[in-house]
Amino acid sequence: MSLSLAKGYAMATCKPQVVLAHVLTGLLHGAMELKAMYIDNIPVVLIVGQNRTHDGEVEERLAPYLSFTEVGGQRRLVDHYVKWSDAPDSNVNILSIISRAFDIASADVKGPTLLSISRELLFEKVKKIRIPPRSSPTPIQSDPSMLDKLAELLIKSDLPIIYTRYLGRSPTAVEALIEFANILSVPVFEAPGYMNFPTNHPMHLGYNINPYASEADLILVIDASGWPPWHPPSSILRNSSAKIVFMDLDPLQVKYSIYNYPSHSSIKSDSSLALPSLVELVKEKISKGNIADKVEKRRKTLSIKHEEIRERWRREALKVKDDSPIDAQWLCFCINEVIDENIVIVHEMISYGETIYRLIERNRNASGIWFKAAGPVAHTGLGQGLGVALGIKLAKPEKAVIALEGDEAFNYNPVIAAYGLAQEYSLPFLTIIFNNQSHVSKKHHLKFYPEGWSARSGTFYGVYCKPTPNYAKIAEIFDGYSEQLRILRW
Missing domain, CATH: 3.40.50.970 (Thiamin diphosphate (ThDP)-binding fold, Pyr/PP domains)
Structure with missing residues (x-):
């Protein structure tokens, strides 16, 4: 904890x-x-x-x-x-x-x-002690010539796309990315470990680059080397002829023994320094070239796609609003209707991750209001969400904090310690449990063993959480408020 x-x-x-x-x-x-x-x-x-x-x-x-x-x-x-x-x-x-x-x-x-x-x-009793001088190193900045080459690629590109995962840990980088997308009309995709890019920005095209990768001629992966947007690593070379550029503090991910993600260029840099420099280089090159028509055409096309994508997600959620058990799309749609930028979302979800990304977007337009508990850089294990949510509440006492938990993740958390700490130190927060009564990831083994014993017999040990407890009652023993709604559809 x-x-x-x-x-x-x-x-x-x-x-x-x-x-x-x-x-x-x-x-x-x-x-x-x-x-x-x-x-x-x-x-x-x-x-x-x-x-x-x-x-x-x-x-x-x-x-x-x-x-x-x-x-x-x-x-x-x-x-x-x-x-x-x-x-x-x-x-x-x-x-x-x-x-x-x-x-x-x-x-x-x-x-x-x-x-x-x-x-x-x-x-040991110490009578005096020396306080040492401190000197922190400066952030890592890229080779200027590499940024200049990247700026040239971006100017010449017909459809560059950007993907990020944890750029939002620096508000400065977020502001630079917004300006960058504005001046070049570059679409941005993300897996939001943080608030990386405003979801209401017309260049925000969602969370899946696959439909666009085949058309793109440049893929810029910024602060996402820890978990790039395609798998297996070499599959991108079959699906796209685009130039691939990684920008990250650790583009090679040296902590891993294997890492086969291909790139034509790797830029080692703090994005909060590299992106503002890149913006200035692009501005300079735009002033010398004639790409205004290309950029404007791209802006109009992508802005329409931005609206179409959101409208499709909205229709899909409304289609299941009366379903029982509750559909996760409708639950997320309802959460989105009541939140704003004064609410911080901390999520520790696996099965409904992309549903949450798509439909809980209203507050994701300012830095510091969205955090992925179990892996903003790469998935690191369930059981952290409640502690992370309380840590954020300590840091931002003026904000309302909502922790989104699956029933599987909730069971891995130190629940009693979390609610006890919240009670003792007056740290109010809301937990919403997406209770589908199962560990869904364990049933994914069917794709590896489609004719195995579980498939033949319908027996799945460790998958179903039944009989399901009334998790909401736990809050009440710590003088909290609780409600239990209908079970979530698997």
């Missing part, structure tokens, strides 16, 4: 966080969240304890637990999922080490760092 809180707060504020966890047990309880922060580039310093004595050498009143210290130290349990770790053995330079952990977590590519500090150091 503490790491999910820190993740949510960091996502909402862009500020690194420090978490103190209880020795080995706290570290292991937070193992999945630690991996999630590593994958999602969340800057957090995690400090855990350990003991180096047991026979009263330092303090006889200390608890006698040997089982809270790992042979070889706590660090070795999670070293794959931290940028840097240390176990200081002296208080002489302890602040320098803590400061270094903070700086490394905050430097690009951001991520968690770990300090394992013994009880012996914590009990």
Whole structure:
């Protein structure tokens, strides 16, 4: 829970966080969240304890637990999922080490760092300590010549398209992308880990590039290298002849042992620096060329598509409004009708992900009001949503926060801890559970074993959650308000 809180707060504020966890047990309880922060580039310093004595050498009143210290130290349990770790053995330079952990977590590519500090150091009496100077590195900026080449490609392109996933972690990058789309009439597609691009912008064409990839002559993937928009990786070469350019702080995704996504060019840069520079280069080249007619024609065509897509989604939702069980499209349509830009959406959904993207769009026109809990960069595991939502509520107390959960994801969350914390610290938030009484992802195995035993017998172990509990009642034991509506259609 503490790491999910820190993740949510960091996502909402862009500020690194420090978490103190209880020795080995706290570290292991937070193992999945630690991996999630590593994958999602969340800057957090995690400090855990350990003991180096047991026979009263330092303090006889200390608890006698040997089982809270790992042979070889706590660090070795999670070293794959931290940028840097240390176990200081002296208080002489302890602040320098803590400061270094903070700086490394905050430097690009951001991520968690770990300090394992013994009880012996914590009990040591220190009369004075030196506060070290701090010097944070500047953000990563691309080679100017690479941006110039990209600007030239964009000017010459007949149908460039942009795809992003986590560009919205920087409001500056969002503003630059809006200006970029305006001056060149470039369509933008996304998987919204954050609010990347306003959904009411006429160049927002949704969430699936596949219908456009075959026509495109340039595909610019910005801040989406962690999960590009096609799979298998090489399939894009069969489906499109477009030039492919990746722009990311880590376009090669060096944390993965394999990564076969093809590109004709990879630009390593902070998009909040690269995009404003790219905008200026494009403006300069436009003034020297004659592409106004091409850009205007593209704007008119794509603006019509933007409206047609939204109208189709709306018709599909209205078509199922009277269905029972409730259709997810209608539920999302209704949520969209009552939200505005004062409401923050935190979603931890898998099965209905694209339905949520399509139909809950009204508030997604300003930075900082949309967050994907279980993987803004790449999927990192269920069970984080409530903690992330509460972390965002702490960061934005003036906003109303809604957590969207599937019943499967809800079961993975530390529900009692989440609602208890919300009650204790007066952090009101709304949870909406999309309860389809099942773990739908497990039934997807049918596509791999269409003639298997489950298909033949109709038996699916671990798929159905029946009898389904009245999840809403949980809020009531913490003095919360609850309602249970009809079950959601699978």
